[in-house]
Amino acid sequence: MRALRALWKFARVLLWVLRGYWRVRTVFPQFTDAQQARAVEVWARGMLAIMGIEVRVKGHPSHGPVLMAANHISWLDILVMHAACHCRFVAKSEIRSWPLVGVLTTGGGSLYIERSSQRDAMRVVHQMAEALHEGQVLAVFPEGGTGDGVTLLPFHANLLQAAISADVPIQPVALQFIDAATGASSFAPCYHAQDTLLSSLWRTLCAPPLWAQVRYGAVQKAQGRSRRLWAQDLRETIADLRK
Numbered sequence: 001m002r003a004l005r006a007l008w009k010f011a012r013v014l015l016w017v018l019r020g021y022w023r024v025r026t027v028f029p030q031f032t033d034a035q036q037a038r039a040v041e042v043w044a045r046g047m048l049a050i051m052g053i054e055v056r057v058k059g060h061p062s063h064g065p066v067l068m069a070a071n072h073i074s075w076l077d078i079l080v081m082h083a084a085c086h087c088r089f090v091a092k093s094e095i096r097s098w099p100l101v102g103v104l105t106t107g108g109g110s111l112y113i114e115r116s117s118q119r120d121a122m123r124v125v126h127q128m129a130e131a132l133h134e135g136q137v138l139a140v141f142p143e144g145g146t147g148d149g150v151t152l153l154p155f156h157a158n159l160l161q162a163a164i165s166a167d168v169p170i171q172p173v174a175l176q177f178i179d180a181a182t183g184a185s186s187f188a189p190c191y192h193a194q195d196t197l198l199s200s201l202w203r204t205l206c207a208p209p210l211w212a213q214v215r216y217g218a219v220q221k222a223q224g225r226s227r228r229l230w231a232q233d234l235r236e237t238i239a240d241l242r243k
Contacts, residue, residue: 059216
């Protein structure tokens, strides 16, 4: 029965993806920025609901201009943060060419970066700083990849330079997936090491109802810290928020 329920969820996920693709291709160009942001939030919440995941928010997301920095557990993290409060993500450039997903990610306002290129990182930092000057809300995963859901990877500092250049705050964000019945951490959505996207998706669809907890910390300014020191402090803050 669990497998049958998961297959039913999977079919609904595909239909929801196609619906999102159609909206981005057809009606999104007619929307204002605020309408697009709201549409992305609604779509993300709908997708998570289909998979049996309820978003629970603790704290308050800051209005722009602000750069959000979050820990990274799963491919679902972007959906979870969009569902809590729309923001523009910095995503790896490969996603842009993925079938369907690339269109949806671009529709969500993502900025793309070539991770292996230092020159491209500088370009993206400049683009981020301009967006922050315009009052936008951006988000990054300083770990650079998904962790195991227990410990945090070292934080990379390069993209945090955008907040320093634009003289705007960073808001730490802690993400966790929790078994709704027991209150224990759930690792079903994790996307780590030997995991594939399909295996992670299947585990999530087979899992009991989950909560995706988004805990927003207090915003903080650089206050003279270098980006590397700031990255270390943000890592410690997010680790505390997850306790």
